[in-house]
Amino acid sequence: MNKIDQLKEIIKPYVPNRERLEHLTPETDFIKDLAINSANLVDIILDIEEQFEITIDNDGMEKMMDVKSALAIIDEELAKK
Amino acid sequence: MIGNDIVDLQLASVESNWRRPKFLNKIFTGDEQDFIKQSANPEIEIWKLWSRKEAAYKIYNRETGIRGFFPWKLACSLEENDIARNSGVVAINAKQYYTNTEITENYIYTIAVNSILNFEKITEVHQQQKIIKINGIPFLENYLQPLSITNHGRFERKITLIDS
Numbered sequence: 001m002n003k004i005d006q007l008k009e010i011i012k013p014y015v016p017n018r019e020r021l022e023h024l025t026p027e028t029d030f031i032k033d034l035a036i037n038s039a040n041l042v043d044i045i046l047d048i049e050e051q052f053e054i055t056i057d058n059d060g061m062e063k064m065m066d067v068k069s070a071l072a073i074i075d076e077e078l079a080k081k
Numbered sequence: 082m083i084g085n086d087i088v089d090l091q092l093a094s095v096e097s098n099w100r101r102p103k104f105l106n107k108i109f110t111g112d113e114q115d116f117i118k119q120s121a122n123p124e125i126e127i128w129k130l131w132s133r134k135e136a137a138y139k140i141y142n143r144e145t146g147i148r149g150f151f152p153w154k155l156a157c158s159l160e161e162n163d164i165a166r167n168s169g170v171v172a173i174n175a176k177q178y179y180t181n182t183e184i185t186e187n188y189i190y191t192i193a194v195n196s197i198l199n200f201e202k203i204t205e206v207h208q209q210q211k212i213i214k215i216n217g218i219p220f221l222e223n224y225l226q227p228l229s230i231t232n233h234g235r236f237e238r239k240i241t242l243i244d245s
Contacts, residue, residue: 032217037233039088039097039131041150042107049103061107062149 003071010047014040026068044070054078082195082227083203083242084139084178086132089188089234099127108134108152116159128189129167129182130157136193137171137178139229143218144176144195188236199242206239 001009008024015021015034030036030044045056045064054077056064063069099105105114105127113130120126134155141155142148155173157180163169167182171193181200182191194200211222212230219228221241230239 037096038135038150039093042104043097043101045107046101046103058151058153062151064150065148 003074004067006051007048007067007070007074010051011036011044014044024067026071027066029066030070031065048074052078054081082140082143083199083229083240084136084143084193085191085229085231085238085240086135086139086193087188087190087231087233087236087238088128088132089236090128091187092234093128094124099124110153110156112159113157125184125189129184129191132189132191133157133169133171133180133182133193135231136180136191136229137173140178140193140195141173141176143227146216148217188233190231190236190238192240202242202244203240204243206241 004024008021011030011034012018012021014036017035020034028034030041031038036044041064045061048054048070049056052074054074056073056077060073060077063073105117109117109130117123117126117130131152134152134157137155155171157171158169160169167184169180171178171180178193178195179197179200180191180193182189192200192203206221206228212219212228213222214220219230220226221228226241228239228241231237
């Protein structure tokens with residue numbers, strides 16, 4: 001499974017409108033496009049940390065607003081391992 | 082400037098598991114975490130602080146154009162008097178915002194303002210007025226009046242500022 005599909009699986013439980021998830025692109029915004037509740041962004045961050053066995057620091061969390069930045073942060077943290 | 086945020090307590094209890102390791106750590110400052118842990122009802126305090134942060138963030142986002150996920154940077158005052166009155170300051174960098182929170186058994190609702198005087202000018206928008214968004218930030222179309230909208234579960238609130 002590539003990373004964008006892995007990410008899709010992670011965010012799926014938090015997306016109220018599942019149809020929008022079908023058209024996930026790097027530009028997709030978690031809140032504006034997917035209507036994810038901002039409190040659930042924490043769950044997504046924790047799920048990403050668990051699944052990829054990484055730790056996302058505060059700088060990473062601040063940027064965690066869309067698919068593109070989430071993927072970049074995952075890559076950045078994986079590279080540190 | 083205004084911001085508001087509502088938490089449907091019933092939905093929050095199924096949607097968020099705040100007991101999960103690191104959950105509090107990702108959202109709250111050290112002082113806030115201590116405060117939550119010492120409180121008699123941590124769940125209520127969590128959503129109260131969260132709604133203060135979210136309401137204040139909406140003003141910060143309007144004023145600075147900065148968008149991001151940094152709830153730990155929006156530090157809530159935790160003085161006893163403030164807590165007792167369900168009000169208090171939320172500070173981020175050099176800015177500070179004033180908040181008032183309403184707590185019922187069904188929801189927690191916070192209004193934030195950039196100046197205390199603005200609390201008196203807040204009006205709820207009930208009728209269907211046309212809303213436009215500029216860079217994702219809502220305004221009432223007629224007057225280009227800033228509007229703050231919040232919805233969660235069973236509840237929605239729309240507020241604007243009226244000069245009297």
